[in-house]
Amino acid sequence: MARGGESMTEPNEDILSVAARWLEEGRHCALATVVETWGSSPRPIGSQLLVDEASNMVGSVSGGCIEGAVVHEAKEAMISGEGKLLEYGVTDEQAWEVGLACGGKIQVYVEPIG
Amino acid sequence: MKRSLFVELRAARERKRPIAMVTDLESGAQALVDDKESLGDLTLDKLQLVTVREAIGLDKSGKLADGKTFVQVYAQPPRMIVVGAVHVTQALLPMAQTAGYDVIVVDPRRAWASEDRFPGVTLMTDWPDEAIKMLKPDQRSAIVVLTHDPKLDDPALLAALDSRAFYIGALGSKRxxxxxxxxxxxxxxxxxxxxxxxxxxxxxxNAKSPAEIAISIMAQVTQVRRGAPRRVPDAEAAA
Structure with missing residues (x-):
């Protein structure tokens, strides 16, 4: 079995490989993971978003609705060094602020790596 | 996630071993669990370990019964074995990779299965049935047969049908x-x-171009994987 260079594997690179590269480059990063969903939610349990301190993102925890809020929390987690459980839903006014307008509720765990 | 656990998690992925990161969502303590051991500062009881290992087998992330312990399963990506290093394969490859498949291209014709045509791809120039036997397709494998030559297609299909691959497809008209x-x-x-x-x-x-045919194949593989009931060989065929 022949194994070639890395160029073609790039698009398939998983989040952990990206995290490893970022850490090697000395960047701080945090991982957000969908740990629970209720009702209709855009991404299933286990979906992950990787964030660095400059707000670079790989992956997703929603269809784009709550990523902004999660990135903010991820940067906080890099500073505190602690994991944090977050919840987003559409049951109140706050829903519009974070924008999960799809009718679901999700729990996301954010943790620094390293 | 502590750096040491992250390094172990990455190493398991490199070795293509399924593994799970278990997190106490209240304390942040974590354990990295595979079929043999459990590493980290989170201690799991026997029953929890059994449940986590079941979750790994099912590739199903989620909380344990206590509602505060989360299991993130890192399974191996599904595989797509493509027999025939043809034009459609060149179009199919990046689509399958983007959809998360590990793609292996099999073609004993070296002029077709060349590094130039498929840079950076896992290429096998073994005879298709031998290659498929070596690759041991499982229920998370798709086998796509595209050579259009019975000398290559037939042995490939024979080997494919002897496996539990969730999808087997072959190029060619109705005739x-x-x-x-x-x-x-x-x-x-x-x-x-x-x-x-x-x-x-x-x-x-009504796909016509190689890229369109690749789209139709990728769509069908997805349809079978996500929706249609899986067809598995009967017990005697699998034995």
Missing amino acids: THAKRVERLAELGLNERAIGRIHAPIGLPI
Whole structure:
């Protein structure tokens, strides 16, 4: 079995490989993971978003609705060094602020790596 | 996630071993669990370990019964074995990779299965049936047969039908497939086994160009993986 260079594997690179590269480059990063969903939610349990301190993102925890809020929390987690459980839903006014307008509720765990 | 656990998690992924990161969502303590051991500062009881290992087997992330312990399963990506390093394969490859498949291209014709045509891809130039046997396709494997040459397609399909691959498809018109069915039947395959082959391959979207055919194949593989009931060989065929 022949194994070639890395160029073609790039698009398939998983989040952990990206995290490893970022850490090697000395960047701080945090991982957000969908740990629970209720009702209709855009991404299933286990979906992950990787964030660095400059707000670079790989992956997703929603269809784009709550990523902004999660990135903010991820940067906080890099500073505190602690994991944090977050919840987003559409049951109140706050829903519009974070924008999960799809009718679901999700729990996301954010943790620094390293 | 502590750096040490992250490094272990990455190493397991490199070795292509399924593994789970278990997190106490209240304390942040974590354990990295595989079929043999549990590393980290989170201690799991026997029952929890059994449940986590079951979750790994099912590739199903989620909380344990206590509602505060989360299991993130890192399974191996599904595989797509493509027999025939043809033009459609060149179009299919990046689509399958983007959809998360590990793609292996098999073609004993070295002029076709060349590094130039498929840079950076896992290429096998073994005979298709031998290659498929070596790759041991499982229920998370798709086998796509595209050589258009019975000398290569038939052995590939025989080996594919002897596996539990969730998808088997073969390129060729209805007429080509009818002849293929005759040949496979003569080799002793029953209707049920032959019926596992999706042919003509791909969803019927009137695909013409190699890229369009690749789209129709990728769509059908997705349809079978996510929706349609899986067809598995009967016990005697699998034995």
